[in-house]
Amino acid sequence: GAGVSQSPSNKVTEKGKDVELRCDPISGHTALYWYRQSLGQGLEFLIYFQGNSAPDKSGLPSDRFSAERTGGSVSTLTIQRTQQEDSAVYLCASSLETTDYGYTFGSGTRLTVV
Amino acid sequence: RKEVEQDPGPFNVPEGATVAFNCTYSNSASQSFFWYRQDCRKEPKLLMSVYSSGNEDGRFTAQLNRASQYISLLIRDSKLSDSATYLCVVNMMGDMRFGAGTRLTVKP
Numbered sequence: 001g002a003g004v005s006q007s008p009s010n011k012v013t014e015k016g017k018d019v020e021l022r023c024d025p026i027s028g029h030t031a032l033y034w035y036r037q038s039l040g041q042g043l044e045f046l047i048y049f050q051g052n053s054a055p056d057k058s059g060l061p062s063d064r065f066s067a068e069r070t071g072g073s074v075s076t077l078t079i080q081r082t083q084q085e086d087s088a089v090y091l092c093a094s095s096l097e098t099t100d101y102g103y104t105f106g107s108g109t110r111l112t113v114v
Numbered sequence: 115r116k117e118v119e120q121d122p123g124p125f126n127v128p129e130g131a132t133v134a135f136n137c138t139y140s141n142s143a144s145q146s147f148f149w150y151r152q153d154c155r156k157e158p159k160l161l162m163s164v165y166s167s168g169n170e171d172g173r174f175t176a177q178l179n180r181a182s183q184y185i186s187l188l189i190r191d192s193k194l195s196d197s198a199t200y201l202c203v204v205n206m207m208g209d210m211r212f213g214a215g216t217r218l219t220v221k222p
Contacts, residue, residue: 033210042214043158043201056209091157102148102203103210105157 002026004094004106012112013082021077021109025094032075033095033103034067036088043091049075051097082113117141118204120213127220131192135216137185137202147178149187150201152215158201161187192220 005024013019025032034046045059049069060066064082069075079086089110095103120137127133139147147164162169164176164185175188185202197220202213 035212043212045211048209102150102160102163105159107157 004092004104006090006092006106006109008109009107010110010112012114015084015113016081018078018080019082019111021079021090021092021111023075023077023092023094023106025073025075025092026104028096029094029103030072030097031095031103032069033093034075034077035091035093037091037108038088046077046090079111082111084113087111087113116213117211118202118213120202120216122214122216124217124219127192127218129192129194129220129222131220132188132190133192133218134189135187135200135202135218137187137213139183139185139202139204139211141204141206142180142183144183144204144206146205147176147185148203148205149174149176149185150203150212152199152201154198158212161200189218192218194220194222196220 004026007022030051032049035043037043047060047067048056064080067077089108091105091108093103093105118139125133149161150158151161152158162171162176164178166178168177173190177186189196199215199217201215204211
């Protein structure tokens with residue numbers, strides 16, 4: 001597609017429920033990143049996929065968080081048993097194999113856990 | 115020490131002013147550097163890459179000092195529309211790290 005597409009744009013869920021967030025990167029981009037941003041805070045790295053390599057999961061805050069990328073394209077971030085502190089904007093970005101030119105963000109999913 | 119550090123500001127400047135932001139990074143093996151801009155409740159967008167020789171894009175000038183491990187962004191003739199948070203980004207082997215951002219408000 002023309003840009004990085006994320007869905008849903010907004011999600012309100014009850015504490016304890018599982019949620020799935022989707023990211024569709026720019027066509028041809030082999031690298032895909034997930035970040036989250038709490039209100040008024042900086043970006044927190046979560047996970048990074050590069051081609052067929054094992055993902056860098058070093059930023060995932062707990063084992064309730066997981067992500068997969070199927071077929072080297074679309075990625076799904078899953079949060080199990082959501083907690084109120086999971087409320088944030090979850091941003092996905094993609095880039096070519098080399099990030100010498102930076103990367104492009106999607107418009108994010110705003111997750112609210114009530 | 116944080117991997118990428120920025121002065122959080124806020125910087126409040128009048129229209130037409132010149133303002134400079136600095137950013138320091140801890141990993142000397144970092145390979146490429148960027149400034150992103152983030153408007154309120156929006157995603158970050160690439161403003162410009164930062165090259166060793168320094169580079170300019172209109173009113174914006176970026177500089178890199180590898181020896182001292184810092185990056186700067188200079189904005190000349192500030193416009194109201196420049197009001198945003200400016201994020202310093204450092205890339206090492208595809209691992210991009212963001213600073214917490216510097217907030218700029220340009221006032222009439």
